[in-house]
Amino acid sequence: MKQKIHSVLKCLKCGREYNDHRLFCDDCKDALLRTEYAVKEFRTGKEKNIFRFKTWLPASEGHDTRIGPCVFPSEGFGRALGLKKLHIAFSGYWPERGALNITGTFKDHEAAPTMEYFREKGIHDIVLSSVGNTARAFGYACSKLNMNCCIIVPDKMLERLWLPCKPSASVKVIVLQDSCDYAAAIKLGEKIRAQFNVMTEGGARNVARRDGMGTTVLEFARLTADMPEHYVQAIGSGTGGIAAYEAAIRLRQDGRFGERLPCLHLVQNSPFTLIHEAWQSHSETLPKPASNSEEMQKVQTMYADVLANTTPPYALVGGVRDSLKATHGQTYAVTREDAVKAKSEFERKEGVSINEPSACACAGLKQAVAAKKIRPDQIVLLHITGGGYDRIHHDFKIHRLKPDRIIEGNPDFSSLRSYEQLFN
């Protein structure tokens, strides 16, 4: 019997379809690929985790996990803002609510389906560069699935690498010493990928990441049989915005969820606001990045430094700009003061701790309401992308990841005969 095709990847520029895992169309480097699922109808499975949405995840199977989206109506924060239909997607850890993202952020929604997808495609090694949240999420997923992952992290960020479980020996850490920033970590990751032919997780180009991130919108649809009118999220790359838009397109195709797409409200943390600047000035491309040292300085003054991203997928076909256009979206810049204030308001009203990016999202929502971009009776989904770290530390034994190799400057790997030798 012919095997049923679960999904294909389709280039958003030329329309060509692919059956293999890839990050690029052969012909169009300036376009994203998007998953086209065989099943057009919104179906949910019996799983109590993210794989309940597996008909719309590129991994056709699932694995045993408690990770998954969690959506509920707001209690106090909506009232305080005068919003009658505010829903919260809580993508951190809050067991009483059923939020069980064990590494504390929605990066768990990216890592679990990505590693499942890679496993199904026979890919067993990945390399990734991270300042923390992505590393924890992939470190956890790879520990659970016993898959190989090489995490590259600037030394200043090493303290953020902890797992709520014993790390598997298959998870390796390379630390970049001295003033090495995230950009340097990305460069080293690229070098290792190219030299040893190891897969990267792929960032915004990885469809498993995007479709995993989009499950908060699917969870909203599952619970309310509707789509939100507004989707609010703090962004660095903006991939979560693209993902929410893509999930909404699939729901619209189903036919039972109406024709309108949720309007994206994407929030950046000053002074790192490339997407906001480009969108507000109606520019087709991002502003020229400042020098490396200026960028570094900006990052150091940021409240939510995980939102710093110098190369967001803005101008790509199907990228952030196209997603904002298609949804009549808005962007915001919030300051540290805005975020700190919004954080304490949210925490007091909802009774849970949230992380810095989520605080930015709350501050952005306040701006949107004040500017009447969102009206009191409209349906809003506020994505709290991470929180509940205090509970994770209370409920689990925390294991710190230790460096397997410490690297200075621009390393030369030409003497290494195999990838494995990197860690010996």
Ligand SMILES: *Cc1c(COP(=O)(O)O)cnc(C)c1O
């Ligand atoms: C990565 C991250 C973001 C930014 O997500 P993008 O959609 O990729 O810009 C926001 N919040 C948290 C907690 C994150 O870890």
Ligand SMILES: [Zn+2]
């Ligand atoms: Zn193409």
